[in-house]
Amino acid sequence: xxxxxxxxxxxxxxxWIVGFIVLPILVICYYGITDAxxxxxxxxxxxxxxxxxxxxxxxxxxxxxxxxxxxxxxSYPLAMILNGLHVKHQSFIVFIFVLPMWMNxxxxxxxxxxxxxxxxxxxxxxxxxxxxxxxxxxTPAAVVFGMVYDYLPFMILPIYNSMSRIGxxxxxxxxxxxCNKFQVFAKIILPLxxxxxxxxxxxxxxxxxxxxxxxxxxxxGKVLLIGNVIEQEFMQNTNWNMGSGLSIVxxxxxxxxxxxxxxxxxxxxxxxxx
Amino acid sequence: MEKELIHLSHISKSYDGSLxxxxxxxxIRENEFMTLLGPSGCGKTTTLRLLGGFETPxxxxxxxxxxDITALxxxxxxxxxxxxxxxxxxxxxxxxxxxxxxxxxxxxxxxxxDKIKYALKLxxxxxxxxxxxxxxxxxxxxxxxxxxxxxxxxxxLLLDEPLGALDLKLRQDMQYELIRLKEELGITFVYxxxxxxxxxxxxxxxxxxxxxxxxxxxxxxDIYNEPTNAFVADFIGDSNIIDGTMIKDxxxxxxxxxxxxxxxxxxxxxxxxxxxxxxxxxxxxxxxxFMEGDIVSIIFKGVHYEIEVxxxxxxxxxxxxxxxxxxxxxxxxxxxxxxxxxxxxxxSDEKAVEIDV
Ligand SMILES: Nc1ncnc2c1ncn2[C@@H]1O[C@H](COP(=O)(O)OP(=O)(O)O)[C@@H](O)[C@H]1O
Ligand SMILES: [Mg+2]
Numbered sequence: 001x002x003x004x005x006x007x008x009x010x011x012x013x014x015x016w017i018v019g020f021i022v023l024p025i026l027v028i029c030y031y032g033i034t035d036a037x038x039x040x041x042x043x044x045x046x047x048x049x050x051x052x053x054x055x056x057x058x059x060x061x062x063x064x065x066x067x068x069x070x071x072x073x074x075s076y077p078l079a080m081i082l083n084g085l086h087v088k089h090q091s092f093i094v095f096i097f098v099l100p101m102w103m104n105x106x107x108x109x110x111x112x113x114x115x116x117x118x119x120x121x122x123x124x125x126x127x128x129x130x131x132x133x134x135x136x137x138x139t140p141a142a143v144v145f146g147m148v149y150d151y152l153p154f155m156i157l158p159i160y161n162s163m164s165r166i167g168x169x170x171x172x173x174x175x176x177x178x179c180n181k182f183q184v185f186a187k188i189i190l191p192l193x194x195x196x197x198x199x200x201x202x203x204x205x206x207x208x209x210x211x212x213x214x215x216x217x218x219x220x221g222k223v224l225l226i227g228n229v230i231e232q233e234f235m236q237n238t239n240w241n242m243g244s245g246l247s248i249v250x251x252x253x254x255x256x257x258x259x260x261x262x263x264x265x266x267x268x269x270x271x272x273x274x
Numbered sequence: 275m276e277k278e279l280i281h282l283s284h285i286s287k288s289y290d291g292s293l294x295x296x297x298x299x300x301x302i303r304e305n306e307f308m309t310l311l312g313p314s315g316c317g318k319t320t321t322l323r324l325l326g327g328f329e330t331p332x333x334x335x336x337x338x339x340x341x342d343i344t345a346l347x348x349x350x351x352x353x354x355x356x357x358x359x360x361x362x363x364x365x366x367x368x369x370x371x372x373x374x375x376x377x378x379x380x381x382x383x384x385x386x387x388d389k390i391k392y393a394l395k396l397x398x399x400x401x402x403x404x405x406x407x408x409x410x411x412x413x414x415x416x417x418x419x420x421x422x423x424x425x426x427x428x429x430x431l432l433l434d435e436p437l438g439a440l441d442l443k444l445r446q447d448m449q450y451e452l453i454r455l456k457e458e459l460g461i462t463f464v465y466x467x468x469x470x471x472x473x474x475x476x477x478x479x480x481x482x483x484x485x486x487x488x489x490x491x492x493x494x495x496d497i498y499n500e501p502t503n504a505f506v507a508d509f510i511g512d513s514n515i516i517d518g519t520m521i522k523d524x525x526x527x528x529x530x531x532x533x534x535x536x537x538x539x540x541x542x543x544x545x546x547x548x549x550x551x552x553x554x555x556x557x558x559x560x561x562x563x564f565m566e567g568d569i570v571s572i573i574f575k576g577v578h579y580e581i582e583v584x585x586x587x588x589x590x591x592x593x594x595x596x597x598x599x600x601x602x603x604x605x606x607x608x609x610x611x612x613x614x615x616x617x618x619x620x621x622s623d624e625k626a627v628e629i630d631v
Pocket of ligand 2: 315318320
């Protein structure tokens with residue numbers, strides 16, 4: 001009876017998982033390994049080795065990596081500062097950092113488009129200050145900038161979470177046993193935040209690798225990422241087979257990077273963001 | 275008498291404007307087992323943290339072996355702490371936890387592995403080297419915390435309610451183990467607890483604290499038999515604390531009855547606190563005794579009965595091994611030697627506060 005009830009309760013989730021996760025993946029796999037006439041082929045997957053696709057994939061990997069490293073470099077010190085704050089202020093500041101996530105993602109990127117454009121706010125300010133104009137928009141730098149801006153909270157939160165879970169008494173114990181402040185960081189704080197860092201990396205790297213909206217809006221068609229290529233195959237060329245084939249390749253990269261991170265997560269508890 | 279090792283000199287400390295320690299002065303001798311005893315929030319942990327170097331006093335100094343260490347950070351002090359919640363490092367094995375302090379001070383590998391073995395044996399956990407922190411029970415974790423501290427051969431071990439989270443049986447076992455450890459190691463223990471029984475069992479010296487003030491310093495016997503004020507009397511074991519009037523030397527009036535006592539020097543017709551331990555109250559058939567009353571309740575406590583007797587408007591607490599029944603009319607008597615007379619608190623230093631423990 002009890003068992004039956006439990007299974008009944010999980011019904012909606014099973015429907016969700018099958019309908020919105022398993023089915024789409026199966027459909028993509030089907031299109032990926034067939035041609036327009038429906039017969040089996042590996043062409044669509046092998047197509048990744050075409051120079052234009054390869055270039056897009058490598059650029060995606062590069063920009064995702066740079067964005068992730070920048071996010072990490074910004075987030076870790078920030079999480080430390082946050083964690084050092086008086087408890088009363090902590091949750092408020094965390095709230096401030098999370099706040100942009102509640103705004104529409106597209107709007108935020110469009111705002112940056114206005115700020116960074118040649119006649120945009122940034123250059124107006126630069127000009128007023130007598131500085132040279134910069135043409136940031138439509139460069140890989142602008143795309144990285146957008147990704148860092150967009151994904152920063154996803155790096156801060158897991159790191160901050162793992163840091164705030166370290167009790168004061170653990171730090172006191174380390175001090176008591178002879179650690180100076182640097183040793184406390186190296187031997188206690190850093191190892192105990194590895195899991196947070198790893199989940200932060202996944203949370204930033206994976207969406208950065210697969211993103212196409214940011215590069216569309218801030219790259220202006222000049223920065224072609226693998227996400228853009230796939231989007232074009234689906235939307236402009238209506239070649240679902242090619243789009244699916246390249247998606248499969250991208251998925252393999254995503255799964256590989258997640259597996260790599262998980263294998264380095266000794267704590268085994270990190271991937272929870274909240 | 276051993277020489278003085280630590281001197282907390284005129285220490286004051288406040289948090290957010292509220293005074294936690296007020297002009298506290300305390301000396302700790304070498305090889306002493308000193309216990310800071312007091313109700314929760316009275317400033318025991320703060321005192322210990324000042325000793326450990328985790329807090330700096332607003333006023334006053336900490337002396338260690340004659341040197342002023344007030345400004346010295348914890349890592350440069352020759353003492354180690356056993357924290358209330360064990361505070362083991364979760365990302366390290368038991369052996370790594372114990373080796374932590376030794377590695378920081380760059381001891382040799384063979385020295386460290388010898389020390390780990392020795393410490394695990396000392397706390398009766400041989401063979402636990404490879405275990406993870408999670409896999410240990412509370413009592414085991416506490417032993418590891420102790421092992422981790424003592425391998426560094428500190429001159430003083432600070433323990434903040436180390437047995438607070440353990441169940442009664444384990445707590446009693448650990449009490450004996452701590453006493454054994456102290457004797458084997460020959461180092462000074464400063465022990466914090468709010469449990470008066472624990473303090474009486476283990477200590478050479480007990481410091482009774484309340485609201486940031488030291489109420490009394492003495493041996494367990496002193497503290498129990500000769501509490502200096504009603505707070506100490508109430509906190510250490512159960513007591514009958516009755517408002518009285520000192521008629522003259524060796525004569526006191528309580529609850530409308532004048533009885534002989536042994537105390538002198540309180541003046542004439544002065545209000546005093548009269549403290550009588552429940553085991554010192556004798557019950558007999560009337561008209562024996564200086565007062566008569568009725569038994570309102572009896573609770574069997576194992577070794578004795580705890581009896582409440584209502585007499586002259588006061589509920590007397592009585593411990594006796596004799597069997598009575600509820601409703602019995604009894605006479606109450608106390609021999610003069612067992613009647614403790616105490617000054618009513620005048621200054622806040624002696625402030626006696628009603629508390630439940
Ligand atoms: N870091 C702190 N910040 C603010 N108040 C504190 C802090 N530490 C202790 N206190 C306050 O100081 C008083 C004494 O605390 P403590 O020394 O921990 O007492 P005990 O250990 O005897 O229970 C308490 O009222 C407590 O609330
Ligand atoms: Mg405390």
